[in-house]
């Protein structure tokens with residue numbers, strides 16, 4: 001079993017300076033969507049944080065969530081996974097197989113009973129006794145119930161584990177359900193998305209590992225720091241939406257000018273996720289930046305919510321404009337940008353308060 | 362290979378700007394006023410902002426290059442440069458693979474990360490003293 005000392009001790013043993021550690025914490029603050037000034041608080045928390053055992057169970061899923069995580073950029077996966085956690089079981093990433101693999105899972109469950117972090121991706125089939133997905137001859141349902149018992153908390157990664165996702169789409173032949181439909185007595189964090197943004201997966205993990213407690217969650221159990229706003233709230237095409245400038249087809253002049261994709265089926269107004277700011281592929285872009293509307297993949301039942309190219313019937317709530325010394329006299333676009341920023345920083349402040357509280361516990 | 366190695370050159374298109382750059386410059390001006398009045402420093406995380414394509418490059422152009430640049434090597438390189446506006450610093454931190462892990466503007470007389478940290482100063486002094494200490498055999 002790996003050593004479970006604090007991260008700071010291990011970094012010091014490797015001859016990593018305090019300045020380098022502060023840089024690492026600055027990157028972590030950015031990753032966790034915390035205010036940039038929180039690096040010092042993170043450093044203090046990490047100095048005390050122990051490296052928890054993590055058991056990762058993959059159920060009815062396509063491995064896209066794991067693929068997404070292994071392509072996360074910041075901080076590197078290695079530093080996060082191998083320095084911050086002890087990943088004791090992940091059947092896709094681990095070298096062991098067969099009985100040895102299952103043994104490492106049961107060993108970790110025994111040794112760290114009540115303390116390990118359980119990560120689940122994929123939905124759980126329940127029809128016909130759950131026989132539609134099994135690992136080592138046991139149903140996903142059985143494995144989840146067993147592993148959940150000794151878990152300190154559960155992180156449901158991806159829309160399948162969070163809400164049932166594509167396996168649950170009509171007509172749901174396997175009776176697929178979400179983790180939260182099965183486990184009722186443990187704290188569950190949902191990191192939805194199909195797949196979730198890699199930096200959001202690592203950001204939430206880092207948050208849990210740094211501060212120990214659960215982050216502030218929305219009514220669907222998602223961390224507010226990443227899911228507190230809609231894509232539409234933070235979309236750079238928003239000024240065009242507010243001016244009523246819409247692309248009507250994917251190759252008209254409006255589309256070429258970067259106008260709003262609402263009429264082409266964009267689900268941004270009803271979708272909560274961080275794509276518009278965190279972006280994908282190491283911050284390169286996100287679907288709307290590539291000219292395609294949002295599919296709404298981080299929301300429950302997105303697969304059955306009408307066609308991807310069908311416009312939402314309900315107009316989004318109009319944005320209220322912020323006023324402030326810095327915006328006075330600014331053009332409309334700037335007003336929008338700052339109003340959105342003000343909301344974001346309010347969300348961040350709320351978030352920071354929660355985490356600093358955690359620190360004082 | 363990191364994504365930064367793929368040669369894609371973004372061309373800033375003024376017609377496309379949705380105003381984030383001007384908004385950000387106004388915010389920087391407000392933070393500079395605060396720095397002058399109260400000495401309070403601030404940080405802006407550029408990764409949290411919804412830039413339209415090309416706007417990031419527009420911001421670089423607008424802030425320009427000042428008198429000081431610094432290179433730091435601590436679990437990957439970091440580039441730190443004062444912009445043409447004194448007190449406004451652009452900090453880009455990379456990891457060992459060369460991916461950007463933090464990108465921010467610091468409004469301060471001097472970026473905090475460049476200062477020697479007390480823990481490192483103490484550790485350095487210990488190393489220096491142990492080097493200066495005469496070997497035990499000749500200590501009479």
Ligand code: SF4
Pocket residue numbers: 231232233235236237238239241259260261262266267268269288293294
């Ligand atoms: S409808 Fe879609 S493209 Fe249009 S502003 Fe909202 S999120 Fe952006």
